[in-house]
Amino acid sequence: MGKSFDIGLERLMGIGVPGIGETQEGGVKPPLHDAGRQDAGATGSTFYLETFGCQMNDHDSEKVAGVLLGRGYRQVETPEAAKVILYNTCSIREKAAQKVFSRLGELRPADEQHGKSSNREDTEEEHKVHRDGRALEKNHPSQRKIVNAGGGKIIGVLGCVAQQEGEGIFERAPWVSLVCGSASYRKLPQLIAELEAGNRRVTGLDTDTDETFETEITRRDNPWRAYLTIIEGCDKACSYCVVPFTRGPERSRTSASILEEVRRLAEAGYSEVQLLGQTVNSYADPSARKMRFSELLAAVAEVRGIRRVRFTTSHPRDFGKDIVEAIEAHPTICDHVHLPVQSGSTAVLRAMARTYSREEYLEKIALMKAARRPISITTDMIVGFPGETEKDFEETLTLLDEVQYDGVFAFKYSPRPNTPSLKMADAIPEEEKGRRLAILMDRQREIQRVRNERLVGETFEVLVDGKSRRESQWSGHTSSNRVVNFTSPERELLGDYVQVKVVSAMPNSLVGDMVGRE
Ligand code: 5AD
Ligand code: SF4
Numbered sequence: 001m002g003k004s005f006d007i008g009l010e011r012l013m014g015i016g017v018p019g020i021g022e023t024q025e026g027g028v029k030p031p032l033h034d035a036g037r038q039d040a041g042a043t044g045s046t047f048y049l050e051t052f053g054c055q056m057n058d059h060d061s062e063k064v065a066g067v068l069l070g071r072g073y074r075q076v077e078t079p080e081a082a083k084v085i086l087y088n089t090c091s092i093r094e095k096a097a098q099k100v101f102s103r104l105g106e107l108r109p110a111d112e113q114h115g116k117s118s119n120r121e122d123t124e125e126e127h128k129v130h131r132d133g134r135a136l137e138k139n140h141p142s143q144r145k146i147v148n149a150g151g152g153k154i155i156g157v158l159g160c161v162a163q164q165e166g167e168g169i170f171e172r173a174p175w176v177s178l179v180c181g182s183a184s185y186r187k188l189p190q191l192i193a194e195l196e197a198g199n200r201r202v203t204g205l206d207t208d209t210d211e212t213f214e215t216e217i218t219r220r221d222n223p224w225r226a227y228l229t230i231i232e233g234c235d236k237a238c239s240y241c242v243v244p245f246t247r248g249p250e251r252s253r254t255s256a257s258i259l260e261e262v263r264r265l266a267e268a269g270y271s272e273v274q275l276l277g278q279t280v281n282s283y284a285d286p287s288a289r290k291m292r293f294s295e296l297l298a299a300v301a302e303v304r305g306i307r308r309v310r311f312t313t314s315h316p317r318d319f320g321k322d323i324v325e326a327i328e329a330h331p332t333i334c335d336h337v338h339l340p341v342q343s344g345s346t347a348v349l350r351a352m353a354r355t356y357s358r359e360e361y362l363e364k365i366a367l368m369k370a371a372r373r374p375i376s377i378t379t380d381m382i383v384g385f386p387g388e389t390e391k392d393f394e395e396t397l398t399l400l401d402e403v404q405y406d407g408v409f410a411f412k413y414s415p416r417p418n419t420p421s422l423k424m425a426d427a428i429p430e431e432e433k434g435r436r437l438a439i440l441m442d443r444q445r446e447i448q449r450v451r452n453e454r455l456v457g458e459t460f461e462v463l464v465d466g467k468s469r470r471e472s473q474w475s476g477h478t479s480s481n482r483v484v485n486f487t488s489p490e491r492e493l494l495g496d497y498v499q500v501k502v503v504s505a506m507p508n509s510l511v512g513d514m515v516g517r518e
Contacts, residue, residue, distance in 0.1 A: 050088070056276055084195075091160040092241075158180050178203075182213070223269075228265070232251050235282070239351065252284050259296075273300060274311065278313060281319055295326075309330075316339055316341065327373075336377075337368060339361075339365075345396060379408055452510060483508065
């Protein structure tokens, strides 16, 4: 499978967990949604598209697929079957970036092999204590066999690694013919046309654009939840992060075009929309209407047919009371906020250039805790940033206790090219990073166990998005984005909103029984 279905992890930049089948805590995958997978059109050509990384990348791939389908291409499930092979890449951490070179090694043409073996080692580097127990099949082992790139295949590298490595990719893997960063995607149709016309190599590497990538057709993978980019790029300059280099400066879409797309999505039957941006709440309407992010949220929530509005990822600096008020005023805005903190130590936050202190972050948390309905809070954390002392790390642990997150994505610090933190002194040894990560995850798992157990006996509305192979077993998400696995004898529930009573809880998911519809 070239692309996972609903990754279900409510965050922007991370790496999928390799398929691990059905987990103990549920993890059922809905059937592949076939809409948009058309038969070969005018060109009769086929493409294979594999995506790494965050939801922004997932959604970019939906748009890229839309562009190709619009040109008459047909999407296929294996690189072997494809004329055009595309990798949409992630470079947020080193191991993520390595993955694409491992994939490209598998495509090395026979005359370039020279006895070199491809690096088949798959790297697992995301560590989550999150309530989504769903298994992912992004990098299914069946895909990892050498596919000889001969036979006139076109191989393209898209996304953050493309932006970061640029034409250097042609040197490392001369069998690649397209390199295009996400900030240049609006050029993709033109680049593809050049390849179709016989050009050997094409690139799209500009980042100095003030345009966003909008397409006529987006091939959406999830039949119920539609992703929608409202702001691209990032103007923050966190000292560890490659995103400002790979995705370019912030560009927001006009509120009118966003609302128009939401209306079309609702008409097409989507009941849930998720607004996306690296810093989604830094949204700045470029039109004369000048809608604030919280106003946009409210306007999206009022579109007829939309039952759930999500947004990710928020930056603490731009998170204000108005967003909490919008959530309070509109039940359709989900009661979940992903607010990455990165560290509990003000000294480390300063070194990271996060632009807030521990106390200022806690003020934002207090706004949510004071809301009229409970808001579920999740976060990202980095351990082992250069110079992070034992005391700094201890402050990260006490922040977990204080905030009581419902989910945490934790990462070992990974030095990235071009970033200011690359040259910072007092690097933390890998082993020590690993030790801190394990301690953090243990602490958070216990917090989630206790928090979830408190929900036993409560009833939640669940959007059903998974059906188990086991008889009468279903799964879905609550408004707070908790995964609920539940039993129901009904024959068809996918896409329905049902009431589920929680009967037991685990750190990453709830178990329940269906007690009603709607
Ligand atoms: N090393 C480790 N983690 C990182 N992240 C971003 N850059 C790095 C890096 N260089 C993490 C942050 C961010 C998440 C998506 O990835 O926690 O919020
Ligand atoms: Fe990276 Fe910071 Fe921008 Fe997030 S806010 S994308 S961590 S630079």
